[in-house]
Amino acid sequence: MTEGHWHVTFCIYRKKGDQPPFYQDFPLEVDPDEYVLDGIERIWAFHDRSLTFRHACHHSTCGACGMLVNGVEKLTCITPIRAVTKNGGTIRVEPLRNFPVLSDLVVDMAEFYLRMEQAHALQVVPVAQSTLPYEPPPFPDDGLPHQRLNDCIECGMCVSACPIALTASSYQGPAALAATQQTYSLTGEKSLLSLVDCADGVWRCHSGFECTAVCPSNVDPAWRIMELRRQVIRHRIQRIFHQDR
Amino acid sequence: MTQTKAHVIIIGAGFTGCALAYDLARRGLAVTVVDRGEIASGTSGRTHGLLHSGARYCVNDQESAIECIHENIILRKIAHQCIEYNGGFFVALNEQDLAYQARFEIGAQQCGIEIDAIHPQKARQLEPNLNPAVLAVYHVPDGVFDPLRLALAFAASARFFGAEFLPYHEMENFLTNGQGTVTGIKLWNRLTNAHSELKADLVVNATGAWAGMILKKIGASVVVTPTPGIMVAYNRRLINRVINRLNEPGDGDILIPQRRMVVIGTTSYEAEEVDYIPVEKEQAIQMDRDAISLVPGVATCNRRGVYMSARPLIGKGEAGRSLARTFKCFDHRETDGIEGLVTITGGKATTCRLMAEKTADLVCQKLGLTATCETACEPLRSYREYYRPSGVNR
Structure with missing residues (x-):
């Protein structure tokens, strides 16, 4: 064994076609500073070419590699092995919850991406308004209209962790609701509020804040859903007093 | 009787494959x-993420530089949805960097790249985290x-025009x-786990660094040198503009902002096997040092x-840096006497649309079609x- 290396067992969820799923163990020698995704990619490269998993950027900008690691949603490309197990330990890897499984660790993102599109989720936002309103600005603003890729990387981990998404598949879900809140705060487009002011929208959330707990990208979906509720109520009251024309 | 469309299979859904699918589908194939x-x-997913202005190559590899600036302007227009366009700086930190200035200015002018000299003090106002030196x-x-x-944007557009994508389908043989x-x-x-066959009028090998491996299956060859490099991302966005070292292309001389992060790159060495490229710890430490020399605040980041990501460079060189960053289309009838097979490799993410255009031109020519790129x-x-x-x- 190379000095400083660990022996860990990757216990991986396997499923192909209509066959029943099972768990398969892959013992691996790893550097504990490697990321979980490195281990999974090595299993594919050297042990089992039939293993399927989603991945692309390997540094948390694309959102493709969200999986359950020891039961918790993790972006596997930035999760060091050291953070989830110990020498001689096990790493159980499963596909995200609340998504249809296509094969092994690959889930179907079609519905999720459709909802993000319907929520008018922004892809690129002005740097000055790109962080949460309660966060300090990252560094002094030079007043130029800089833009940057949005925080939400559409990994689906918030939907996987959401106890409501588990029971109600028609629920719009934390990612789409958070996107609606952000787009509304930047555009003031009132029609967005009517999209979410419904039983499968902001009112379905039970304030469990599981989404915020697993978000790898500072989106804070739970805060955004609560904020969106405030905006919906404000809009309703304004309508009562005919202040919204 | 209706004319059946010519059917083209593209192996590889990286930038080139996706852009080529869009181009060909738009042409009606x-x-x-x-x-x-x-x-x-x-390689595509793990690329650094720099939309090149071409300035990096304007002295030593002008063909690539001109391709880059041309495509940079087009991508800003057609792919705005996935681009942070805030410009970039080239910064000189020592005498050798300053000595490169004159060649850089001439090269940029020759390649049609707009560069503006900025007073260092002004630059530090615009980017407060830039090295004060x-x-x-x-x-x-x-x-x-x-x-x-x-x-995905290229792939979505390809699908809109009728292209079909089969991810998780491995090409086993021709x-x-x-x-x-x-x-x-x-x-x-x-x-x-099912096996099947797919017929086509023409097959395009768009597998980048894996092009040689695919061609081995049929006894054809192109000289592609897989050339990996390392990238390290840090957890704070310290800059809005790309910071490049003002010198000949070298290691760890580009720091980009991306979402809430900054990402430094990269290194360059030749590899045979690129299915799994282990991260070299020493290179990562070198990247830390290089990033700190451009933006000292990186030292306070995690x-x-x-x-690691493997560039597909065409040809063989003493060192990867000496190989041009341009791309090449190969008609295997010309190179190996094999009809119905085209390989596209080399190039950069920034030039993927142009690579697709040139490949689609060749595909159409081979199939006797006259459609043009749109x-x-x-x-x-x-x-x-x-x-x-x-x-x-x-």
Whole structure:
């Protein structure tokens, strides 16, 4: 064994076609500073070419590699092995919850991406308004209209962790609701509020804040859903007093 | 009787494969893209994310530089949805950097790249985290893109025009007619473990650094040198502009902002096997040092991700840096006497649309079609449309 290396067992969820799923163990020698995704990619490269998993950027900008690691949603490309197990330990890897499984660790993102599109989720936002309103600005603003890729990387981990998404598949879900809140705060487009002011929208959330707990990208979906509720109520009251024309 | 469309199979769903699918589908061809993994799960997904202005290559590799600036302007127009376009700086930190200035200015002018000299003090006002020791600064039209989303945007647009994508389908071998003509491919569906055959009028090998490995299956060859490099991402966005070292291309001399991060790159060495490229710890430490020399605040950040990616460079060089960053299309009838097979490799993410255009030109010429490229003007479809179930595309 190379000095400083660990022996860990990757216990991986396997499923192909209509066959029943099972768990398969892959013992691996790893550097504990490697990321979980490195281990999974090595299993594919050297042990089992039939293993399927989603991945692309390997540094948390694309959102493709969200999986359950020891039961918790993790972006596997930035999760060091050291953070989830110990020498001689096990790493159980499963596909995200609340998504249809296509094969092994690959889930179907079609519905999720459709909802993000319907929520008018922004892809690129002005740097000055790109962080949460309660966060300090990252560094002094030079007043130029800089833009940057949005925080939400559409990994689906918030939907996987959401106890409501588990029971109600028609629920719009934390990612789409958070996107609606952000787009509304930047555009003031009132029609967005009517999209979410419904039983499968902001009112379905039970304030469990599981989404915020697993978000790898500072989106804070739970805060955004609560904020969106405030905006919906404000809009309703304004309508009562005919202040919204 | 209706004329059946010519059918082209593209192996590889990286930038080139996705952009080529879009180009060919727009020209009216039937296109199927196969990849053994997810879209952009090879080199493309792990690219640094720099939308090159071309300034990096304006002295030593002007052909690439001109391609870059031309495509940079087009991508800003058609792929705005996946690009942070805030420009970039080239900064001089020592005497050698200053000595490069004159060649840099001439090169940029020769390549048609707009550069502006900025007073170092002004540059530090614009980018407060820049190394206070900067001696000279130029502004260049650099940008940053999201790798997966750029590929998805091309793929979504290809699907809109009828192209079919088969991710997790590994090409196992070529089908031939026994007389040296490729007639299709054998596929392994990794989602279900099923095996199948797919016929085509022409097959395009768009597998980048894996091009040589694919061609081995049929006894053809192109000289592609897989040349990995390392990238390290840090957990704070310390800059809005790309910071490049003002000198000949070297290691660890580009720091890009991306979402809430900054990402430094890269190194360059030749590799044979690129299915799994282990992260070299020493190189990561070198990147830390290089990033800190450009933006000292990186020292206060935590690493967020460390990853390797293999460039497909054409030819063989003493060192990867000496190889041109341009691309090349190979008609295997010319190179190996094999009909029905084209390889496109080399190039950079920034030039993927142009690579697709040139390849599509060759494909159309070989199939006796006259359709022309129409990918340079209209914005791409939303990348999210890629995931739409088939049947609801149009």
